[in-house]
Amino acid sequence: MDFQILLADDDEDDCMFFREALEELSLCATLKTVNNGVELMNFLENNLLNLPQMLFLDLNMPRKSGAECLSEIKQNVKFKHLPVIIYSTSSNIDVMDQLYGEGAHYYIRKPADFSNLKSVIRRTIDLILQKDVLPSTREEFVIQP
Amino acid sequence: MKLNSAHKANNLSFLENSGQMGMLIREMDWDNSSLGPIENWPVSLRTTLAIILHSSYPMFLFWGDELICFYNDAYRPSLGKEGKHPAIGKRGKEVWPEIWDFIGPLIKEVVTTAKPVSYSDQLVPFYRNGRMEDIYWTFCYSAAFDDNGNVNGVVVTCTETTETVITKRELQESERRLRTMIAQAPVSIAIFQGKDHVTELANSLALQMWGRREDEVLGQPILEAMPELKSQGIKELLDDVYNTGKTFSTSEFPVQIMRKGNLNMAYLNFSFEPLLDLSGNIEGIMALGIEVTDQVISRKGIEESEKKFRLLADSLPQFVWTANPEGNLNYFNQSVFEFSGLSQDQLINKGWLQMVHPGDRKNNFRAWEDSIATGKDFLLEHRFRRHDGEYRWQLSRAKPQYNDEGIIQMWVGSSTDIQEQKVFLDELEKQVQERTAELLELYESLKKSEQRYHLMVEEVQDYAILYLNPEGIVVNWNTGAEKIKGYRADEIIGKNFSNFYTEDDRKSGLPKRLLGLAAKKGKALQEGWRVRKDGTLFWASVVITAVHNEINEVIGYSKVTHDLTVKKESDDALKEKQAELELKNIELQKMNKELQSFAYISSHDLQEPLRKIQTFASRIIEKDHDTLSENGKYLFKRMQLSAERMQSLIDDLLAYSRTHNLEGDFERINLNLIIEQVKQDLSEELLQKNAIIQADNTCMVNIIPFQFKQLFYNLISNSLKFAKPDEPVHITIKNEYVPGNLLEGEYFQENTKYCHITFSDNGIGFEQKYSEKIFELFQRLYGKTEYPGTGIGLAIIKRIVENHHGVITAQGELGKGATFHIYLPVAD
Missing domain, CATH: 1.10.287 (Helix Hairpins)
Structure with missing residues (x-):
């Protein structure tokens, strides 16, 4: 089954790692990347009929932060059902709690080890595809490598 | 009936010798009247007229349907001078129009019933003598019959009684006036008639005197109406006057009278006078009287009291005497006579002076004259000579007695023997003088001590000590006050202490409030700005203390001010x-x-x-x-x-860096709960090292949970890291409450309770000399390859404990394990 993954991250390296990891995982997935919050929102508005199956969202982005984007997405009827996976370096518990409250599906802390990265992406995609849009519990929220 | 026919033949014989009115009838022309010529008058009319005209009593006749008037000579004067006369032959209604309303019905009644109608002293005013006159009549209307025996007229027999009526009325008026006079007389007046002394008249004063109502006495013999008088000689007095005609008069006559059910003694001034009738016979008695009971009783009271006074005075051992307003002594009691052996005659006026010691006489006389002249009380100590020649000291005093107008009526004096007291007094005086000298000495020493105290107060330089009266006026001022406030004593004494206050304080009434507070609570303390004489301010600590007298009234305030x-x-x-x-x-x-x-x-x-x-x-x-x-x-x-x-x-x-964050709220939580969470987080590692954590002796603590989680995480991780390779890890955690005074170390406070958490393991331990160093940032005791680590873990622990205002210490022995002691203060 083909599916589309959207990655919003301004860091080119991370985009590259994510793409390589996804390729090595050999999934029938196509990856679209946007590099900042404004671009992300524009992309969503322009692809209402063909929304991706999931969005990996970095928090620290120029112009519009990931947190702002999440809030906008969840408040918009048109794409509030889009599963959002936070993809960030931060490990701040308060921030995690807040994002969970805002309606993010999962939280991935960017791993330093590439094999870890692959396994995290794999597990997350599986979870989303299995559970579809059902939200996670707080315990399941953070996906460990 | 021969006589009648003879008269009839003679025609006019009934008018013979019938006076002027007869003449008038005869001369009148009757031919054209309703009666017709006299010759034709019926016998009945002739007979009636004959009776009337020959009567010397006034009579009047109304005859026939027209009630033609006739009257005789005796009647004529009643018609007056310029009146109705001559009315003979005229119709009744024409002659008496003004009274026809009255007599018309009378005539009609008599004619109808044939019964006579009579009146006495009836007022029938009519016109005569040129005016309407009030005329009184006694009269009778009786029927006059015609020849057939039918009533055909009215004969009026009458007497004018106007004069009698008026006289009677005047008499009545005069009697009424007399009775009124008697009734209103200021004396009791009564009249008794006959030998039985029947009460005919008694005015209200008499009734009041007798204690009787009018109906109880009028028409009654007075002695029946007042039986209590029978045995008191009143009957004899009345009888005597009635029989002899001699007036009896007396004053202050005592008599017992029943008034309001009580027999009262009354004193009366009265006279019985005989009343004579026209022929000079005694027909009754007039009694005139005045009651003088009150006067008699009050006079008797005075007499009685004077008698008592004399008895009393005579029974007194003191001398009692009186003098007239001029100062002449006129009475002495018995004691005076007994003491002096002199008689009343020897003592009166100025005679008493011979009793006075010659050495005292002049003084005595002057003092007495002075009192008489000024009306001031007389008071003197002087010596009197006893009958045996011995002189004894006396204290004499006299007071003037005033009447209602405030004029001196008399002097009443007394003298008391003070010989013993005088002797005793002299002795006493001596003692008093001695005692006074002692007191004076004491007073002097007190005064000296007070002066010392004053000097002390005055010399105090650092405190302004002043005394205020209850109104806050400065009474006393010391050197300190002058130094602090700048005023000299003479500049400020007598002024109000509010002068030392700032204008704002004065306006807000602070000085008064402080005095009020001191009066209420005994003391008022205040710190604030005060003003010196030169206007500069100084910061003063003020104590105002209320000063009380022995009955606890505030009599002033002491005020101590410190700059x-x-x-x-x-x-x-x-x-x-x-x-x-x-x-x-x-x-x-x-x-x-x-x-x-x-x-x-x-x-x-x-x-x-x-x-x-x-x-x-x-x-x-x-x-x-x-x-x-x-x-x-x-x-x-x-x-x-x-x-x-x-x-x-x-x-x-x-x-x-996060442990600095104190935003986490403190919570009361069981320590074990935190430990359990950490155990879960580290479950894999614990399993790997075969570790046992024993934490059964834990209890509630007041902590920031996430920080303590970090703390235990680090401690346990540490224990796992520094475990002995060949021995399973064994960690013991417990806590207990300890009072601060049982703990050693300068950072423990005595009065605070501490929660003491002990954490110990069986790891490789450390040397005790590093027990403080290990808590420093980036400090490590072992090489990185042996025991990896950043050297931050324990620094974080220390910081967390410090965030909780607590203390952490470490105890270690190389190869034997480490123990950490955490002490957290407990707020109650």
């Missing part, structure tokens, strides 16, 4: 410094916070490139594993280890 300007200034400076310090503190805190967020953000951002280095390294190792030389692979591994180490450094630094 605290210097202290105030230093206090103010200190406060300013404190404020400055606080400000700096806040600034510092702010800077600290900034620094923390800087540390957090920078370490956060540091992670980013580090993570990428690691990822790139892992990509190279993975992808180009085969093309790398062995040495290259080794160096790559080293590089990765370095990067990992740097990552844990950054993680720990982040954790360390």
